[in-house]
Amino acid sequence: MQVLRRLRRVTAVAAACAVALGGAVALPEVAQAAVGKNLSLAANGGVATASGTEVADGRWTVAMGTDGDDSSRWSSN
Numbered sequence: 001m002q003v004l005r006r007l008r009r010v011t012a013v014a015a016a017c018a019v020a021l022g023g024a025v026a027l028p029e030v031a032q033a034a035v036g037k038n039l040s041l042a043a044n045g046g047v048a049t050a051s052g053t054e055v056a057d058g059r060w061t062v063a064m065g066t067d068g069d070d071s072s073r074w075s076s077n
Contacts, residue, residue, distance in 0.1 A: 038068070040066055041066055041067075041068045042063065042066040042067060042068070043068060046066045047066075048062050048063070048065050048066050048074070049062060050062040050065075050074070050076060051076075052076055052077070053074075053075065053076055054075040054076055054077045055075075060072075060073055060074055060075040061074065062074050
């Protein structure tokens, strides 16, 4: 989100400078991100893969990295 805000600010400054100097400028369109939807979650189609886990007993599997549960986690060494 910070990058988007910074891009908008830079675009606004560039447009203001162009108008002040009497010229016209074509500005790029800024893509809008989906607000409120975490695309990395498995429930939203996110997929994660890993070559290993920290322990072999299944406590911290790669699926836990995208399960949306704040109390679980994925870990590797």
